[in-house]
Amino acid sequence: MSESFQNEIPRARVNIKLDLLTGGVQKKVELPLKLLSVGDFSNGKAEGTLSERDKIDINKNNFNSVLANLNPEVNLTVKNTLANDGSEENVKLFFQNMKDFEPEAVARQIPQLRAMLAMRNLLRDLNQIFWII
Secondary structure (H helix, E strand, O other): OOOOHHHOOOOOOOOEEEEEEEOOEEEEEEEOOOOOOOOOOOOOOOOOOHHHOOOOOOOOOOHHHHHHHHOOEEEEEEEOOOOOOOOEEEEEEEOOOHHHHOHHHHHHOOHHHHHHHHHHHHHHHHHHHHHHO
């Protein structure tokens, strides 16, 4: 009989297991995954050298508040495919919490796409009205 699927290791997850031998008893311990990311995530706003800055502890409970404090932004120049004239648009994106990374939230930050989202929502509402009638 095969082992249960519960013992399978998912591809997207890193499991670090340690075999401990304490007092003659062997015990398996799973260690939490800890990462250290080093970089200037302040978009040039922080002062001092990178080595002088304080470490920021991030976990699932404080991620949004840390992101809001860092206030990261992205400045891009992208091809304007909506105008279809070969022009380029400057796009500035801000991120305050994890929901700001969702495609619709990113689209809301770009005026041309925000107008298209509004049109889509109007069409969706109109469609619902016709289903009611």
